[in-house]
Amino acid sequence: MNIQLASASKRFNKEWVFRNLSYKFLSGETYAITGNNGSGKSTLLQCICGATALSNGTCTWSDGSFSEETKTSEKIFQQFSIAAPYLEVIEEMTALEFLKFHSSFKPLSKQFSLEEMLTEVQLQNAMQKQIRYYSSGMKQRIKLAMAIFSEVPVLLLDEPCSNFDQAGFDLYKSLIEKYANGRTIIVSSNDTNEYGFCKTIIDIRDYKKLPQKNT
Numbered sequence: 090m091n092i093q094l095a096s097a098s099k100r101f102n103k104e105w106v107f108r109n110l111s112y113k114f115l116s117g118e119t120y121a122i123t124g125n126n127g128s129g130k131s132t133l134l135q136c137i138c139g140a141t142a143l144s145n146g147t148c149t150w151s152d153g154s155f156s157e158e159t160k161t162s163e164k165i166f167q168q169f170s171i172a173a174p175y176l177e178v179i180e181e182m183t184a185l186e187f188l189k190f191h192s193s194f195k196p197l198s199k200q201f202s203l204e205e206m207l208t209e210v211q212l213q214n215a216m217q218k219q220i221r222y223y224s225s226g227m228k229q230r231i232k233l234a235m236a237i238f239s240e241v242p243v244l245l246l247d248e249p250c251s252n253f254d255q256a257g258f259d260l261y262k263s264l265i266e267k268y269a270n271g272r273t274i275i276v277s278s279n280d281t282n283e284y285g286f287c288k289t290i291i292d293i294r295d296y297k298k299l300p301q302k303n304t
């Protein structure tokens with residue numbers, strides 16, 4: 090799916106996070122959004138998936154069969170999956186229950202059972218345990234499984250290796266190699282372990298105050 094930002098701007102109260110950002114993300118390509126803390130990387134991802142409204146400008150999504158603007162973003166929800174450290178998990182559920190619950194909103198891959206998905210993120214020995222007893226790295230593995238095994242054309246990965254150790258980084262790399270092929274991927278990060286595979290690097294600071302940079 091192509092994602093077109095046209096003069097996209099976002100502000101919170103009087104503070105502009107980014108302005109006049111025009112860019113086209115192409116279907117099946119891989120992008121990294123970099124920039125210092127607080128520069129607006131997460132906000133941009135939220136605007137791209139329609140979870141946060143732009144203050145000015147438009148975001149348009151198209152895959153040949155449809156084209157939507159931000160005004161109708163509720164339809165776009167089914168096209169994206171996102172993994173981010175700030176996303177909540179339901180602590181009272183087990184990992185298996187949580188994946189099942191998630192799949193009632195957004196279909197997961199039919200190729201694998203829920204048990205197989207959790208095994209792929211190395212949670213096979215903890216899938217019946219309530220999430221509140223998970224470590225932060227284990228919770229992040231559930232979020233990655235949810236994002237990667239969702240049947241969507243676009244993956245948004247916001248600091249996807251938060252709280253990971255070296256084994257976690259290795260796992261992330263192998264998940265991307267095995268399951269992300271052919272999808273549009275946008276990673277928000279300053280860590281090359283997370284975005285090293287991305288072909289295009291976008292430094293959001295280039296778009297903070299400039300009129301228009303890339304179409």
Ligand SMILES: Nc1ncnc2c1ncn2[C@@H]1O[C@H](COP(=O)(O)OP(=O)(O)OP(=O)(O)O)[C@@H](O)[C@H]1O
Nearest residue numbers: 101102106124125126127128129130131132133277
């Ligand atoms: N809901 C909100 N209300 C007010 N200000 C917000 C809100 N969300 C983000 N901001 C502000 O927008 C700016 C960009 O924040 P954002 O989280 O997008 O940055 P980031 O580049 O992802 O940062 P980090 O690298 O630390 O994750 C910050 O100044 C932040 O305080």
